Amino acid sequence: MLEQLGYLTKVLAGVLVLILLGLASLELPSLSRPAGQWAVLLLAAASGLLGWVALGRLRRLDELQRQMHGRACQWALGFGLLALLAASALQTLGFSPPMHPLVLAGTLVAAWGVGLCITHHRLS
Template identity: 40%
Template sequence: MSKSLLYLSKIFTGLSLFAAFLLIPVVASQMSFGFGERSLLAVLPVLGMSLIYPVVRYFHQRADELQQQIHLRACLFAVCSGTSTLAMLGILQELDFIAGLSFLHAPVILLACWGLGLMLADRGHH
């Protein structure tokens, strides 16, 4: 398997797990669970999300210097553009121009910004 295919499979697997963790509370909210089941379904995604930083850090440290720099640029882009986007959405929401948004939209927006930042940071290296 080529390096780029392995790299893409790791990213796709990570994003799929992240999406699954986000979907657990959404699906659970549509069902009539008792307090115990809802508590368990609230804890599971939190435990999964708590592993994001150590896993990303592990893969970041194993990457070569160029890949590390590309990912750092993508993260910088995601922080700046994601924060701006979320702030603009918050302002529009406060002024009643758009309906209220769930906090579950924030990680999706940040991941989209990271993906865009990754494409922009990587474009000069191919």
């Protein structure tokens, strides 16, 4: 139980960092040119570091955990594509304003979480 809580804490911390990076990127247009360039470099470095940490974590997972994450990614891709198709149809028909790219990213992260829950439930 304690191992699962630690793992969940690491996953949620990673998602929180992704959310914070996304929110920080929304402020880039309001910065002056020199500050904006440094902010872009800082955000790119933070994103690269997060990706490197995530890949290192993925390499240390056992085979069952890798399969669970792979299946969760499959669920996320399916849910994400359906959500994108629905949003595109609503925008084309004039029922919805243009969607911000962070909404799509948030949808993919949420769909990955749902896919991980579904996969865990099926294997339990």
